[in-house]
Amino acid sequence: MPSGKYGIIGEHCPHRRASLTYGVVHEDGIRCGYHGWRFDVDGQCIEQPAEADNENFRNRVKAKAGVAETMGGMVWVYVGPSPAPKLPRFDVFVLDGVREVGYATLECNWLQIMENSVDPHHVEWLHGFYFNFLGQTQGFEAPKSFQKKHMKTAFDEFEWGIIKRRVLEGHSEADDDWAIGHPLVFPFYMRVGGQWIDQMQIRVPIDDTTTWKLFYTLHHPEAGVWEPQDRPVFYEFPYKDANGEFITDYVEGQDVMAWVSQGPIVDRSLEHLGRSDAGVAMLRKMFKENMRKVANGEDPIGTIREDHEVIHLPCERDKFGAGTAFTDQWITGGSMRYSPLKEELLHLHRTAAIARERAASGS
Numbered sequence: 001m002p003s004g005k006y007g008i009i010g011e012h013c014p015h016r017r018a019s020l021t022y023g024v025v026h027e028d029g030i031r032c033g034y035h036g037w038r039f040d041v042d043g044q045c046i047e048q049p050a051e052a053d054n055e056n057f058r059n060r061v062k063a064k065a066g067v068a069e070t071m072g073g074m075v076w077v078y079v080g081p082s083p084a085p086k087l088p089r090f091d092v093f094v095l096d097g098v099r100e101v102g103y104a105t106l107e108c109n110w111l112q113i114m115e116n117s118v119d120p121h122h123v124e125w126l127h128g129f130y131f132n133f134l135g136q137t138q139g140f141e142a143p144k145s146f147q148k149k150h151m152k153t154a155f156d157e158f159e160w161g162i163i164k165r166r167v168l169e170g171h172s173e174a175d176d177d178w179a180i181g182h183p184l185v186f187p188f189y190m191r192v193g194g195q196w197i198d199q200m201q202i203r204v205p206i207d208d209t210t211t212w213k214l215f216y217t218l219h220h221p222e223a224g225v226w227e228p229q230d231r232p233v234f235y236e237f238p239y240k241d242a243n244g245e246f247i248t249d250y251v252e253g254q255d256v257m258a259w260v261s262q263g264p265i266v267d268r269s270l271e272h273l274g275r276s277d278a279g280v281a282m283l284r285k286m287f288k289e290n291m292r293k294v295a296n297g298e299d300p301i302g303t304i305r306e307d308h309e310v311i312h313l314p315c316e317r318d319k320f321g322a323g324t325a326f327t328d329q330w331i332t333g334g335s336m337r338y339s340p341l342k343e344e345l346l347h348l349h350r351t352a353a354i355a356r357e358r359a360a361s362g363s
């Protein structure tokens with residue numbers, strides 16, 4: 001809106017149901033294109049041009065409204081019972097750095113993607129073994145940091161969701177992958193990161209079989225230098241080729257193949273869950289418990305009602321013990337290879353690593 005405020009109201013006009021998507025945005029709300037009824041950000045009807053002075057009638061008309069606000073260069077909306085909770089200000093959306101957001105619209109249910117976030121073993125197989133197989137058959141070098149064997153995994157419930165931990169072959173419980181881990185943030189995020197690339201993965205259910213998937217990434221290497229950004233750089237990442245086949249020679253493309261190839265809504269009655277699926281079972285239980293809470297009028301986990309500056313989520317710094325090789329591999333071997341900022345990001349992380357080395361050696 002010209003006032004700088006954002007609002008969200010139901011699509012269909014309470015008068016005779018025309019779409020307000022085709023409305024006229026005003027200083028204080030939106031006007032329906034059909035007969036000009038005007039609504040404020042709370043959905044209250046404030047003008048009915050052809051009804052002249054029937055104030056009683058006007059006051060009785062209210063469109064459904066939610067709450068909208070900006071954070072990290074995106075508009076966030078809440079639609080649900082009042083009073084609206086606070087928007088959780090997670091670190092990646094609030095901290096300074098270079099931001100870029102890869103997105104795609106995927107033809108599968110969002111919960112399949114959430115279940116992948118509590119499934120550490122797939123990293124070794126899908127992004128390790130399968131990636132390596134593709135490399136060998138198609139003639140490229142697959143990244144090594146994903147190939148290490150999982151010796152041990154664990155899942156802990158915490159205030160924002162589930163933290164997953166792993167010990168990889170040759171590592172110990174003192175390493176970040178176990179000591180810190182990283183979280184599934186209930187109900188629709190996953191937080192990942194390492195080596196000053198910090199990412200929030202957002203899974204927006206558009207309908208039961210369509211999900212808007214975003215990789216919101218913050219690059220803020222220690223000793224790095226960057227220009228302030230007005231808003232993140234957004235780009236669509238491709239996941240199917242011209243023949244309609246999945247593009248599987250990069251990490252997130254492999255994930256998309258797995259999520260979407262499970263089917264629009266995977267039939268769980270046909271699964272065979274094993275011990276390695278403990279995180280998936282924990283997540284399903286968490287959803288059921290929190291659905292019960294909502295049905296009883298209680299807040300689900302992850303609801304915050306206090307004002308706050310930033311919520312720091314636990315996340316590894318040194319990922320898979322791969323050091324700065326990890327940043328290069330993530331940028332060139334992941335969906336960031338499609339980022340318009342790819343070369344700048346490689347440069348940012350490399351020059352920052354050199355500056356840190358210089359500072360450490362005192363030269």
Ligand code: FES
Binds near residue numbers: 017032033036037
């Ligand atoms: S349908 Fe919107 S003003 Fe008539």
Ligand SMILES: [Fe+2]
Binds near residue numbers: 122
């Ligand atoms: Fe994955």
